[in-house]
Amino acid sequence: MRAFRYESLPGRVVFGVDSALDVASEISGQRVLVLATPRGLPLARRLAQPLGDRVAGEFTAVREHVPVAVAEQAVACARSLGADCLLAIGGGSTVGTAKAIALELRLPIVAVPTTYAGSEMTPVWGMTSADGKRTGRSLDVLPSLVVYDPSLTMGLPRELTVTSAMNAMAHSVEGVYAAGANPISSLMAVESVRALASGLQAKDGLEARTSLLYGAYLAGAVFAVAGSGLHHKICHVLGGAYALPHAATHTVVLPHVAAFMDGPALAPIASALDALTAAEGLRALARRVEAPTSLVDIGFDPAKLAEAASLVAARVDVAEDAIRGLLAAAL
Structure with a gap:
């Protein structure tokens, strides 16, 4: 180890x-x-x-x-x-x-x-x-x-429940490859993803809401220790510069960053989602729970794509062309 x-x-x-x-x-x-x-x-x-x-x-x-x-x-x-x-x-x-x-x-x-x-x-x-x-x-x-x-x-509307839970899942997914990732927080990340996915797909009720809140608690604890990476930097730029809704932005961008970052660190996340890759599992989950999957649908102007890619590239160690491709896929 x-x-x-x-x-x-x-x-x-x-x-x-x-x-x-x-x-x-x-x-x-x-x-x-x-x-x-x-x-x-x-x-x-x-x-x-x-x-x-x-x-x-x-x-x-x-x-x-x-x-x-x-x-x-x-x-x-x-x-x-x-x-x-x-x-x-x-x-x-x-x-x-x-x-x-x-x-x-x-x-x-x-x-x-x-x-x-x-x-x-x-x-x-x-x-x-x-x-x-x-x-x-x-x-x-x-x-x-x-x-x-x-x-x-219990009174949280379904649409907000979905995006808020997917936002929480982003903390855990990123937590397995962020700079502060470690075996302890990664264990919590996998358990968090399981709990959130289970709660989102279960019949709504107190048991499902308990699973979701438990998963969100673990996800926050993971983020607190492991820190953030590419996904959060992208979402912070998009939310801050274009006033996009916070949770929905994380929901849309997450599968695309997971595909970009695909590697051994994300294998436990894929397993928790019963998928071959984390990105595939996140996309399938988004479809099943009818989560937003398009930046345009949540208010992003596609004419701003090049500008957004430039803003993100200024804050991350990734080529601007690669960021533009990632964002284009999320449109």
């Missing part, structure tokens, strides 16, 4: 049906800022209600890709309230906004995910501006507690 390093990140995870009902008892902060989207605010208020007057305020101006202007607004809100803890209830954008605050103010985050984004398990933050998407790593943004409650995902 080859030598490897595995870094176990700090943080606590609570997983189980109805576990979110007790989230208030896990919070020691006295000035809690609750973050949620307007749509998710009723749920957030219900879960935060036991905190009583320890809730210092709410922030609901959450936007996908965390625009810098929104991040600045959120930081100002937390600072003005004298917040000492952040309670983020929602998907990746909500957690991402909490991370923007934590990056600036060093406040602890308690995350209650309602999608399969996985951001809650990672020390990775990201923000977008006119210059595109900027990302970084800092333990200051890693949530100190994550509460996974499958019942909170």
